[in-house]
Amino acid sequence: MEKKRLLILGGGFAGLDVARSIGNSKQARAYWDTLLIDKENFFQFNPLLPAVAVGAVETRHIVYPLRDMARHRHIRFIKNKATKIDLERREVLLHNDLVVPYDTLAIAVGSVTNYYDVPGAQENTRPFKTIVDAMYFRARVVELFEMAEQAETEDQRKKLLAFVIVGGGVTGVEVAAELIDMVQNRLLPKYPNVRRTDISVTIIEVGDRIIPAARPSHSAYVQRFLVRRGVRLLLGSAATRIEPKRIHLKNGTTVEGFTIVWTAGVRPPDVVAQLPLMRIKDGRVRVDDYLRALDPAGKPVENVFVLGDCAASLRQDGTYQPALSQTAIAMGLHLGKQLVERAKGRSVPPFQFKPAGYIISLGKNSSVLELFGIPLSGRLAWLLWAAAYLIKMVGLRKQIEVGIDHLTHLLAEHDSSQILNRRQILSDEELNLSLGTGPHRRGEAVGSTAGKSQDGV
Ligand SMILES: Cc1cc2nc3c(=O)[nH]c(=O)nc-3n(C[C@H](O)[C@H](O)[C@H](O)COP(=O)(O)OP(=O)(O)OC[C@H]3O[C@@H](n4cnc5c(N)ncnc54)[C@H](O)[C@@H]3O)c2cc1C
Secondary structure, eight states: OOOEEEEEEOOSHHHHHHHHHHHTOHHHHHHEEEEEEESSSEEEOGGGHHHHHTTSSOGGGGEEEHHHHHHHTTOEEEEOOEEEEETTTTEEEETTSOEEEOSEEEEOOOOEEOOTTOTTHHHHSEEOOSHHHHHHHHHHHHHHHHHHHHOSSHHHHHHHTEEEEEOOSHHHHHHHHHHHHIIIIIIGGGOTTOOGGGOEEEEEESSSSSOTTSOHHHHHHHHHHHHHTTEEEEETOOEEEEETTEEEETTSOEEEOSEEEEOSOEEOOHHHHTSOSOBOTTSOEEEOTTOEEEOTTSOEEEEEEEOGGGEEEBOTTSSBOOOOHHHHHHHHHHHHHHHHHHHTTOOOOOOOOOOOEEEEEOSTTOEEEEETTEEEEEHHHHHHHHHHHHHHSSSHHHHHHHHHHHHHHHHSOOOOOOOSOHHHHSOHHHHHOOOOOOSSSTTOOHHHHHHHTSTTO
């Protein structure tokens, strides 16, 4: 019998589990000719990105090579970007004009940053979605401390060390918590000219509380935790326009920030947004109980499945499954099982999933979590957070590496080496930005002046 062509787009939380399920079953491997396509050749463990951004976990330790997985599971993998999906012709167009036909398609391409058409947002803020975003963020923070150390006035230091995070959801809060811990407890003691009052971290959130997805008592706990550490919270504040280094709010005020990070939301990638399918307000594709995409009339499209962050699966209470890694994993496992059972001529019950809860890391030694309805916060919650993510890491090697990172971070001094070239981290405008003049370097900009004092800048 000729094998059926199964094409999996995206090797993230959802796609990886579809591929692994097929690879683990001899019968499924004999039935399906499976091809996994991802624009990267690695899987990235997003929940640990904030930890990477402050150097608590090493960059490479949260990525896992998809090619290794494919080799061990006897499936094919290519690194390429899907640019168009033709549902009529049953083929996918790739970045280099390669056309890949399929019999069954699993779309699991995750999400991209949503700027909600706020003018200047994309140009003047930094996203926080990928391992590269996290890596550059860390390098930038350390580099700005190096510049602030050489600045001549308090105003200059304050300008350089003003960090603003737009979006007070889980990601924004985790980034702010890790950042404030890093700058105050690890970097500050190493930079004698920088004072605590020179640093500012601000979260701008449109809602009336941070982490709207968490229970209100946890939002209040995290709010107190951050404010105690000096984070400024601007709640009920919508960013309406962003200029270089300045955010305009709906109430007419502005907030200055040398580094502005945008964590306000996500949407499906363009390759999914273009599809003639039924979708909900946030752009996710409506799927039925078997994760099949629904057409605009609400009819399932045979053999086209959508899962993970780009899928909207209706729950019994009438709401949609949240776009979380645990939802993506559950969907990936369900579709994997469906396809394995299909190879055996059997079917599976419909998809049902109840999230176990949530875990929000607040930097070293603190977290809030809710697991199976039980809330917890503080040090024990942090230990559970670390243990839960260790267990979820893909492969023993990554588990060992991340485990050692956590231990080292607890016991040893923070490594503040910054190995990237300053030009890789700061824009030309930032390097040339005039921050005022001081008595010793009259007329020269801090960035460019400090730059001239180092090799390789
Ligand atoms: C900073 C951060 C922190 C997070 N923290 C948490 C957390 O603590 N808990 C939690 O539950 N969730 C968290 N999430 C959300 C979680 O990561 C997502 O819900 C989850 O990754 C969704 O899985 P997915 O498989 O749909 O997409 P992803 O895991 O994002 O995988 C999508 C894959 O598709 C690939 N791809 C994209 N476009 C294309 C294309 N056109 N062609 C080919 N390949 C493509 C990508 O390279 C990627 O490998 C976090 C996300 C971020 C960004």
